[in-house]
Amino acid sequence: MTFDGEAARASDVEEGPDPSAVRKHARRMLTNIEYLRKYRRIGFYKPHPRQLEFHNLMAVEKCLRAGNQLGKSHAGAAQMTMDALNLYPDWYQGYRFDQPAKIERPFEFLGWCACTTSATTRDGVQTKLLGDIRQSNGLGTGLIPLDSIVGRPTMARGIADFVDTITLRRATSGRALIRLKTYEMDRRAFQGESVDEV
Numbered sequence: 001m002t003f004d005g006e007a008a009r010a011s012d013v014e015e016g017p018d019p020s021a022v023r024k025h026a027r028r029m030l031t032n033i034e035y036l037r038k039y040r041r042i043g044f045y046k047p048h049p050r051q052l053e054f055h056n057l058m059a060v061e062k063c064l065r066a067g068n069q070l071g072k073s074h075a076g077a078a079q080m081t082m083d084a085l086n087l088y089p090d091w092y093q094g095y096r097f098d099q100p101a102k103i104e105r106p107f108e109f110l111g112w113c114a115c116t117t118s119a120t121t122r123d124g125v126q127t128k129l130l131g132d133i134r135q136s137n138g139l140g141t142g143l144i145p146l147d148s149i150v151g152r153p154t155m156a157r158g159i160a161d162f163v164d165t166i167t168l169r170r171a172t173s174g175r176a177l178i179r180l181k182t183y184e185m186d187r188r189a190f191q192g193e194s195v196d197e198v
Contacts, residue, residue: 008134019139022039041143042058047078053091055094074143083097104128105194107176110176110196112190112198113129115180115182122161122162125180135149148169150169153165155198156180164179
């Protein structure tokens with residue numbers, strides 16, 4: 001049973017590209033190896049030594065500091081992808097999100113990704129995770145495999161091509177959510193949810 005206000009809010013949600021349509025087209029057009037290289041890029045991720053050191057830390061809180069354009073965002077997106085999907089390569093020795101948090105919620109993992117503005121979040125971390133969703137077959141060309149994306153991403157209001165939430169299928173068959181945020185949001189946007197990783 002829904003109330004009129006709930007029905008109105010549900011119909012206001014803007015949805016992003018359809019991963020099923022992208023998958024269907026890509027499977028017809030690409031060989032298996034071409035499909036994997038384009039839509040399962042995390043399988044080809046090879047960190048350089050400093051990134052590897054970052055990934056393999058056993059600490060729950062970890063940080064990667066380096067100069068401009070040296071791979072910090074790429075490593076962070078790879079870490080978020082591995083943790084959200086519970087999909088770790090053989091070389092990985094760091095902290096793992098194997099067990100869901102001991103709280104009641106409809107998903108096993110919740111991650112937040114944020115940058116200074118909506119434009120830097122969209123053009124930076126969102127593209128690293130999802131690919132360029134402005135392109136017709138761009139969804140899934142980031143580090144999150146296309147086959148792990150469940151349903152259409154929920155788009156943010158008022159910001160062109162900016163994803164608010166994406167739902168993923170974990171290796172455990174459970175669900176994960178990743179929400180994209182900006183530092184320009186009010187502090188209240190960063191409280192209330194039980195987040196596994198930021």
